[in-house]
Amino acid sequence: MNTRLADRAALATTVTLGVAFAAFFLLPFAGLVARALQDGRTWEIMTGATARKAMTLSLWTSAVTVVLTIVFGTPAAYFLARASFRGKAILDGFIDLPIVLPPTVAGVALLTAFGRRGLVGEPIDHWTGITFGFTSVAVVMAQVLVSAPFYVRAAKSGFERVDLQQEQVAYTLGASRTKTFFRIAVPEAQPALVAGLVLCWARALGELGATLIFAGNLEGRTQTMPLAIISAFEGTSLGLAGAIALSLMLLAVALAVLTALRLAISRSGAVVSGR
């Protein structure tokens, strides 16, 4: 009887903590929605040119960021998971650094490297006349720097958990390294890869500080949704109402994409496990 009582108390505690936790996360969103509904301009702002241009830019730059992160980050993650060499711990640390770095500093760091007076930016400007600042390319660079580490971290731990024996068996049975990688390592690590990509994309979509510093803020060229939101907040024409309307729009799109992704994965996951 006593244990049943203890069980009940534990259940009650768990539920209370869970509800309090959920309320803490949901209330700020409820506040935004309530405020947006009060304001007569919300819909007008959401359908306006600023919102459309910023959303379009945010979606395509974050998509490019994800593609670049997969192409360049996957081999790096696989290498880090499989290779062992002196100084690997330090290299690991360097890949994690942008997660620690305040985004504003990440932006300054990009300028010191790729800016017009930066380490490689200056010679590139001198020899080719190409500069990165104030272009959509700079937006993508800022996003990759701050968000790719989330993918690489997740992918690395995913590859580490893949059974090495399976890979070796496939290899000794005559499968090429490439085939082994795509047939064994990638499917086995898939949940981790996807989780990493989701984090990476979400971080890229929300990126503000590094973009402001490195890419600047110009509608249609470098003004992504977070920049449009902060511009509205700091300005007089859209103001707080604008910042809230644009934030809700960004949150809605993010929620839609993430939910669609989850559904798509749970379906493909069923296929994979049923092979």
Next chain:
Amino acid sequence: MTIADPSMRRSRSRLAAAVAMAVTVALAAGCGSGNATPAPSSAGTAGAPTASHPTVVGNITVFAASSLTDAFTEAAKAFHARNPGVAVQFNFASSSALATQINEGAPADVFASADQAQMQVVADRSGVVDPAVFATNVPVVVTPKGSAAVRSFADLAKPGIKLVLAAKDVPIGKYARDVLQRASGAGGIAPDFATKVLANLKSDEANVRAVLAKVQLGEADAGIVYVTDIGAAKDDVNRIEIPAAYNVVAEYPIAVLKPSKAPTAARAFVTFLRSAEGQAILQKYGFQPG
């Protein structure tokens, strides 16, 4: 570290404001003394009141435009020397951000804005007492040291120049655009000057310090900032005066806020800023008398 300074200072002052607000809210809830804010923030915060001449007593929180950071910090020290019973604490940010914070209920006693528009925003929603101009400031063009891309005000219209301005909703961004309009068609300047200059615009920065940083780093060929902002950056930038014929004068209004719980102390600070001593400190930092 001079590179990171402007933006870091800004986020630091924001953090300080957030901490101050959290502490104030906690105190107000805890012991009902809504105005007794301790001093977690930057310089300029005066210590506990001493008992020498307690003519005015109270703790005040001043919300001030970021361009006033250095001048107000020094002014508060001088003010505290004369009014030991008053502790002054600051929240520096862009005027528009401050106006939003005040209208959302932030515990401020005094608002010093970089333009009349934001003062009006606060007056309409929260209420202010006798707003008056206490200082003025003038816009100037800045270019990176060692860059020859822009040598004169007229050069701003040269095709291919990388220009950064504050966004058009930010006071200095609006002043900059006003200057360009006024210059267009004025003696010897083409009527389409403003259009040509704005075609060179590469970024709408969130505030004046961000404009300065882009120029300091050489990322932009030119920007328009307040003359008072150059201070710490004077080794990195050249200054090009805008001819007075079409320059504008930025007016800084200040007012005690209606919801203030320490209106007497707040009024004393405003009066001090408008006194000869207060005006002398402001002029030291490049402001003109209001």
